[in-house]
Amino acid sequence: MNLSDTHAAVRRPVPQELLDVLASHFGTRCSQADAVLEHHGRDESPYPVTPPDVVIFAESTEDVVLVAKLCSQYKVPLIPYGAGSSLEGHFLAIQGGVTLNLQGLNRIVSVNAEDLTATVQAGVTRKQLNEEIRDTGLFFPIDPGADASLGGMAATRASGTNAVRYGTMRENVVNLTVVTADGRVLRTTGRARKSSAGYDLTRIFVGSEGTLGIITEVTVRLYPQPEAVSAAICTFDTLDSAVKCVIDTIQMGVPVARVEFMDANAVRTVNQYSKLSLRESPMLLFEFHGSPEGVKEQAEVVQDLAREHGGHDFEWAERPEDRSRLWTARHNAYFAGVQSRPGCRSSTTDVCVPISRLADSVGAAARLLEQAPFPYTIVGHVGDGNYHVLMLLDPEDTAEWKLSEEINHAIVRQAIEVGGTCTGEHGIGMHKMQFMQDEFDPAALELMRSLKLAFDPDNLLNPGKIV
Amino acid sequence: MNLSDTHAAVRRPVPQELLDVLASHFGTRCSQADAVLEHHGRDESPYPVTPPDVVIFAESTEDVVLVAKLCSQYKVPLIPYGAGSSLEGHFLAIQGGVTLNLQGLNRIVSVNAEDLTATVQAGVTRKQLNEEIRDTGLFFPIDPGADASLGGMAATRASGTNAVRYGTMRENVVNLTVVTADGRVLRTTGRARKSSAGYDLTRIFVGSEGTLGIITEVTVRLYPQPEAVSAAICTFDTLDSAVKCVIDTIQMGVPVARVEFMDANAVRTVNQYSKLSLRESPMLLFEFHGSPEGVKEQAEVVQDLAREHGGHDFEWAERPEDRSRLWTARHNAYFAGVQSRPGCRSSTTDVCVPISRLADSVGAAARLLEQAPFPYTIVGHVGDGNYHVLMLLDPEDTAEWKLSEEINHAIVRQAIEVGGTCTGEHGIGMHKMQFMQDEFDPAALELMRSLKLAFDPDNLLNPGKIV
Structure with a gap:
């Protein structure tokens, strides 16, 4: 990825007349202040800030209708903005235009x-x-x-x-x-x-x-909130044995509510960030939902499977506060990673593969990363075959960025070869558009483009994303 | 519905040249024999036979590609045909053309x-x-x-x-x-x-x-095949109490594998057809999947709920052969209904409503049907809020048809009013196209039409269906 790709796109002109109409209708809910524009031109992706020309703070469907009609009339791009937490440059205003902040639709x-x-x-x-x-x-x-x-x-x-x-x-x-x-x-x-x-x-x-x-x-x-919930963590000597334990769990049809993987690096950063003392080796976090008997039954099956795969330290967290601490730690894995290398920015992979190929896929990724000069962590919603490599990069070091993109592409290529996808849950945005041709047949991409054209003939809605 | 509507559509000409190319390529797998055309122009709907001009028996994706290319070249309608079991005129060749029988793709x-x-x-x-x-x-x-x-x-x-x-x-x-x-x-x-x-x-x-x-x-x-399966039937004094028992079951989050409803009429026809002696009152059939303990737990919860709603005769069928007899009876409910009135054809509703409105919806349908001069049965996948009224009609009696269509429309209207749909699982085909405008906003229908046009610009694929 060339990090300045975003600036290569042609910004479309936004007529002053449109800006005047928006300002007069929305008053203080229409902003061209630099700080506001910049805030809406930045997500969690590594792209440079790419602001829109104006931001509207919508509060109702009617507001959205009005702005859409105006953008359609003036042929100006229109970009919806939710919580700003996307990771792939989803809402960067690469062709300029109007960003529609929807946080006021909060009812x-x-x-x-x-x-x-x-x-x-x-x-x-x-x-x-x-x-x-x-x-x-x-x-x-x-x-x-x-x-x-x-x-x-x-x-x-x-x-x-x-x-x-x-x-x-x-x-x-x-x-x-x-x-x-x-x-x-x-x-x-x-x-x-x-x-x-x-x-x-x-x-x-x-x-x-x-x-x-x-x-x-x-x-x-x-x-319905489950009658009973219990959580457990279990560590393994190798990444492979942890992943294989998950594969067996899924194949046996155990209805686990959550099964998350963290590699030793991820556990280490989480320990630092959340002041925990988890054993720093590959780890699975489980959560079970159901009736008290059902939860017990599921947990016993999984505990047996973990033991078969050499798992140890199967620790229970049945009290809500213990579970909460554990899951907060897992949820903070992203921030824990980013904070472990001061000043870094992250690039995150998001492949998802058929569960039978998960051990191969994670193993191949780990081997690619062993050579990397930058730190990384691996975490994953492994019950779905989905995992993330968080690569922690020096924003000034183009060699690191280049290598991280090569590794990202290699991980994606391997995932697609085994029937997987370049993105399990983050979406395409801008960053993963490069992978669409690897993943889909030309005729499939052609249908996607024709769908976009059918629904948005003037290419006004979040242009330059997905297809 | 005017039963001869199908003949009002304009059949498009099929050039002799195309027929010759198909015949020469597919040999005996290309047929214009009357019996073959007629067979492919008839489904389980009440529409008159509406045959295509030619039938191709495909055996591979490559066969389908060739036929699609030819139909595209000659601008001739192309209709896929599976098992022929659809109920709404899905594959009737109302504009003529080529029907592609896919039964040979059987690997x-x-x-x-x-x-x-x-x-x-x-x-x-x-x-x-x-x-x-x-x-x-x-x-x-x-x-x-x-x-x-x-x-x-x-x-x-x-x-x-x-x-x-x-x-x-x-x-x-x-x-x-x-x-x-x-x-x-x-x-x-x-x-x-x-x-x-x-x-x-x-x-x-x-x-x-x-x-x-x-x-x-x-x-x-x-x-995974469930470790344990058990089935049970339970009868109720009223339709309302049976349906309310289902609503409670779903709202409590009991993971029942099946919960089917039959009204007294349906039980009566099933008794006759399958030589059973089930009590002829509103009935629920349950099936539970899981571990032995899990199944037991689910069944106990449901049995308690049934009792609260005045259910009686909670009978168990744990042996596979007993379960099989019960479910065969349920599966034959359609044929049992049709056979109960010799020479009849059936018209079937398929509404699906939010579960909270199910008792109202089924109750309203039953009241409409009380006045009808023709027999009917009600069965349903009530755990989804989906049920069917099977109206058994004299094919020669236009008054019966007219009334059945009015009742059908009234049931659909009521379902849509409470947030439901005209079809839970049968699809639109031709018969339910009349309801699309009731169910969808004009802008939604417009998008559907633009999608059809984007994917099939010449309107060749099963034309005259859905939109």
């Missing part, structure tokens, strides 16, 4: 506890939702680590630690309210658990990264 | 037991797949009753009795091989359990009913 529209669904505005974050529904006895399981917005999570087809049991946003979005490129509003479907009526518009918008329409409301599935 | 391509997936050609039926993988300890759960082809099940987004636990084809198709309208081949994605790479082509083709591309291979998820 829980309705909770249908009886139907196990909730409808929220796109800016509501997953933690906010879970706090607001706590008393219903239900919860929303998808947990990508960051406190992302539900609109953003839908748009990137996010998942995270619980996906092995509860699925990803693909399975857990019931319906969406979407504003089209020309400013019309639609609901993608109803609230029934299943439907065979027409094309699956919901799934078309889930994962479309703001390039096909702007999501303004999301209805998601909720689940 | 299991690969079984990846370690990854819990299997790849099959589109003509493989679900029973064939389950027979061939029996020794692996895995099974494919989706069970729409008919022994449908997996390509057809993907194309109609089918589900059935197990969907409450295992999901529908939407959740269980991993990837697809598809031939486009102009005869290119693509795989929609890889074999990883999840991916955030680009637009979800898999979900675009699942449920597209042959209108966007021809599915030639399907990779599906498999599941």
Whole structure:
């Protein structure tokens, strides 16, 4: 990757007339202040800041409709912005234009506890939702680590630690309210658990990264809070034996709620960051949900499997505060990594492979990284076959960046060769566009482009992303 | 519905030159025999026979590519045909053209037991797949009753009795091989359990009913055969109390594998057809999958709930042969209904509503039907909020047809009003196109039409269906 690629894209002109109309309608909710523009031109990716021309702080679907109509009229790019936690340059304004900050769409529209669904505005974050529904006895399981917005999570087809049991946003979005490129509003479907009526518009918008329409409301599935929860950690002498333990667990159909992997490097940075004293060798973190008997049964099966693979120190965390400390540590693995090398920026891989190839894939990645001059950690939602290599890079050292991109590409190539994907949950954004041709047949890419053109003929919605 | 609507569509001319090329290439696998054309112009819907001009019996993806290229060149409609078990006129050749029988694509391509997936050609039926993988300890759960082809099940987004636990084809198709309208081949994605790479082509083709591309291979998820299975039936005094028992079961998060409803009429026809002596009142059939302890635990919870709702005769069927008799009876409910009125044809509703509205919806349907001069039965995959009214009609009696269509429309209208859908699993075909405008916003229908146009600009693939 050339880190200045972003500046090669042609910024489209934004007419003063449009800026005037926006300013007059939105008042203080329309900003061209440098700090605001810069804030909206920066995500967790290594790209340089790439600001839009103006930011609108929307508070309703009607606001979004108005802005979309204006952008359509003036042929100006329109970029939705949720919590700003994406990793691949998803919302960088490489062609300039209007960024639509959706954090003001922060209302829980309705909770249908009886139907196990909730409808929220796109800016509501997953933690906010879970706090607001706590008393219903239900919860929303998808947990990508960051406190992302539900609109953003839908748009990137996010998942995270619980996906092995509860699925990803693909399975857990019931319906969406979407504003089209020309400013019309639609609901993608109803609230029934299943439907065979027409094309699956919901799934078309889930994962479309703001390039096909702007999501303004999301209805998601909720689940009964499990009667019993227990967590355990187990360390292994080798990465291979840890991964093989996971493979056996999945193949036996044990309904684990979470199974996370950390390599020895990751455990070390987490120990430093979270003041823990976990044994610094490859580790699995498990969580089990169910009835008290069910949880016990699952845990026994997994403990036996871990023992077969040479696991030791199978430690239990049954008290909520112990579990919470453990999972906070895991969630902080990203920040722990970044902080372990002061001043660094990170580049993160996100391949996902068929579970039978996981040990090969992680092993190959580790061998590639052994030679690297920069520190790295490996963590993963390994129950899904998904893992991340966090490469901690000196932002000034182009040789490090070049090597990290080569390693990234080699890891992706290996994953695709065994039937996997370049991204399990982070999405394509800009950074992974280079891998689309490796992963998809030319005819598939052609269909994706024709879909984009059909839904957004003037290429206004988050242009220059995905395809 | 006017039953002769199908004949109002304009049949497009099929040039003799195309027929000659097909005949010379496919030999005996190309047929214009009357019996063959008629067979391919008739499904389980009440529409009159609407044959294509020619039928090709494909045996490979390459065959499909060749036919698609020719149809594209000559601008002739192309209609895929699986097991012929669809219910809504899905494959009737209302504009004439070429029907592509895919039953010869009947090979299991690969079984990846370690990854819990299997790849099959589109003509493989679900029973064939389950027979061939029996020794692996895995099974494919989706069970729409008919022994449908997996390509057809993907194309109609089918589900059935197990969907409450295992999901529908939407959740269980991993990837697809598809031939486009102009005869290119693509795989929609890889074999990883999840991916955030680009637009979800898999979900675009699942449920597209042959209108966007021809599915030639399907990779599906498999599941470990449950260690323990038990089934139970329970009767209730009223339809309402049976349905409310289901609602409570789902809301408590009990992971039932199946929960099926039959009204007293359905039980009566099943008793006659299958020589059983079930008590002829509203009935629920349950199946539980899991470990022996887990199954026991689930069953106890459900038995308590049934008792609270006045259920009686909670009868167990733990031996495989007893379970099999029970489920065969349920699966034969459609044929049992049809045979109970000699010479009749059936019209079937397929609404699916949020579970909280299920009792209202079924109750309203039953009240509408009380007045009807024709017999009917109600059965349902009620754990999903999905149920069917089977109306048994005299094919010669236009008044009966007219009334059945009015009742159908009223049931659909009520379902859509409460957030439901006109079709939970059968698909749109021709019969339900009339409901699309009730169910979707104009902008949603517009996007569906633009998607169809983008993927099939000449409207050659199964024209006149869905949109």
